[in-house]
Amino acid sequence: MTGPERDEFDRMIEQEIADTIPSQGVVDEVNPWHEPIDRIAGGLALTGITLNFLYLQYLLPAVGVVLQYLGFRALRRNGAAFRLAWALSAVRLVWEGAFLVLSVTPWLPTGDLDIGLGLAGMGIQIVQMLALRAGLRQVCRAAGIEPKNDPLKAAVCWEGLILVLAFSPLAHSWLAAIPMLIAFVCIVRALFRLGETMGEAGYCFTAAPVRLNTSAVRWGYLGGCLLLMLALSVCVNHPRLDAAPMEEHGEAELRQQLSDLGLPDEVLADLKDEDVRALDGAFHVACCAEMLSFGPDSQSITLCDQTNSPKRAPIEPEIPPGKDTMIASTYYIELPEYRMAVLERFEWVQGSAYWGDAFSVFEDSDYGHDLIGGRLVYEKQGQTYAASIPDLSDSTVTTSNMFGTYTSNQISGVVSYPLGADNPRGYVLYVMQLDEIRTFGGTGVNYYHPAHPVRLPYRSSQERSHDWRDRYRVQHYTNFNTQLERSAAVA
Template sequence: MSKFDEEYFNDSSIVLEEKDLKNFWHESMKNITLGFMFTVMTFNFLWLQYILPTIGAAFLYIGFRSIRKENKSLNMAWIFSIINMIFHILNLIYINTPLSINYKNTSIMAFISTIFQVSFLIIFRKGFKNIFYRADILTKKDPILGLIIWRIIVVICGITELGEIWIISIPIIIYYFYIFRSIYKLSYKLETINYMYSEKSIRFNKKKLLCGYMIICIFIVAVCCVFSNHIKLDSIKVIPVKEFSIRNMLIDKGVPLKIVKDILDDDITILKDIINVETFSEELNFNSTSENNLNVTSIFIELKDNEMYAIEYFNFGGKGPYWQDGFAISNTWSLELINGRLLYEKEDINYTAPIPRLNGEIVTSNDMFVYTRQDNKITGVMNYPYNSKEQRGYVFYKIDIPEGTITGSNIVNYIHYNHPFRIPYTEIEKKNLMFSDNLRQHVTNFRTKSSMEFMSD
């Protein structure tokens, strides 16, 4: 205990002297002000939208714990600060797991969060009004009421999208800093009000609580990332192939044998009446070494009656992803997904599994200029069991080319991560990662047989 504690400790409580009383109220108001400042508004850059609310929740608990015995309202505010810490942990679990994708209802969550925060502020205001009333102190301004009104205005601006207008958003941000400065200045009016400080409060270590709460939150986020970013595959043993004639035709037209033998019979039998095949291979390197190379091959198969099919084949060798990677296929023309499989070897047995989250649909994303765009894409994710070998797979799809088509472009985005720590949890196959080091592209241009004959004439 400090010299102050030893000098003024008396039974179970002490009466603070004037100098220490000022420090007590200033410290309590500083914690409460910073707590609300970090939680009622988020800054969506450099992970501050997660770091600051975590710190803010701890500050609110520390601040209200110090003054919880002053009156019933402040004791209730302290209980609200505990609930706020629990809510924050639950929110971290929500945003770092597939729950944020499967149960995405931002309007309901925003409504609940606003009701809780406004209720918290109303109780806080009532508690301090009781303090000033008992001490017979008059206050000309009511900054806590101003904060309540500000919070409601922010919600309205978010719902109506008025907040995107700079002439409205800038005054709101300026008032944000002004109102919290005003709340902290309430501590000057509290300097003369005495407070009975308990022995437990003296021994309470604020730094340990803040660090402990931060460590717990970081641990929870890490666990969520680890368990959310590996998908258990629904694997079965590979069934020996029975169809050989079409496979032999593909081999004769230049498709590698190792690719042909991995295609399922149900897929290969669709490729009847082949008139043209084009194959494009490329090695994609995700770092400076050769350990994370991905060999990709795009095969375009033209059939009679103006039908075009494609097989996107990828082979990681023995260094495939354990944490889920993503891919997205787009084309000049519309795409129709048929099938997609992952293949790997474990304990000398070949297994196959459906590609997780494989979809052929309209994908909405934001481009580099933050404009919303919609594209017809085939998306999916890839990961493999631990200690598996020969990790590979393919996507089989149809390209709906119009009559008289000469050529077309095919773009495949591969997104790779070496770790599971992606905050918040996202379906990475649908993310726009332009200019990201985690992205590699395989771009090919295919031609129809008629265009080749025209060019040869």
């Protein structure tokens, strides 16, 4: 084929394809700016708005920072501004990962430190957007094109307004929130269109080599954060017990006197000698027991009530299959000088407490109480072990219920047994102060039993045991009466 013939052939080919419109997929493939800028815009959309339900406040920002990192990673070879934005995206990736992991622990910064870190994070994002803007404008100048709009400048202004509103009286007002939300949506849409307009810059794009593909980075980051969250949750919410083989018992005569009054031998076997001595002089014992099962449809069954229904025979519980179940027993042990010892005992009959259960004991004697002691007991490999209750304290706490919040003095502690422990149980013993007027009343135990170790966001077990709205919390409430009250009832 001669030269003129080749030229004629080329013209024929050009005429044949002149009216052919390429598909959008083909256009995207030949526009190298489209995908990275779309990822950056999508990341901004996911990190800019907080949705506080279904854990989206944790998931969406994590996905957003990964998208931004991937977008800036593809652009980093196209100028110093893009490299700066990429470096900042890596910082935000680590930052968000640390926030996620610390959210399941008590170590997440709070107060002024939390505010300071939040402001620093917003400052990094503003610098990141400014660096991206500078890089794109440099590319446009090199290609000899004029940008049609400037959504990145609008994004920076929007971030600045958010900072101003955060410290203004309109911080929680819908009068400011609605316009800012509308503006944010418009900015994000403009950013998505920016990738298309950058196609006019042609092929002045230097692709950055990568060792890990997009899926490996995305799922590796999210999966790594999840594994760290699970590992820290197990460590934080499985307190280690300082357990030792149970000591030989003394106070045999006093133990026998309490047994004759009706305190069961298996209960006495768990009591320390000093706790038994605190019951010296006891002349009456009454028990109220309840079976408590945990789960979405938790339930309770009264097994015996020797104060309200003393003539009612105890019943044998039918343990619900597949549910963690415990028997909570309250023993009222009346002492001289208008004192009432209260022994709160819990025994697991199915399942156990592994992930930082917690309890809070309350009473309405009006005259206060004195904490005597308490401990956890279990068997393992044929040996009985006992340990002090972690974080056992008697202090003023704030409790919430359907009627509001109030403060009171309560005994609280954490319950957690080693994996593989058999027959786990425990008790708390305290003494209420009464008088000839206060002859009856009630006591109770709020018990929090999580089904797994992960708590997102983190709240301590003690806090959750005080919150009546927590679905893992149950209550065991019983009544007591004194010798004066019993005598009056008979008369």
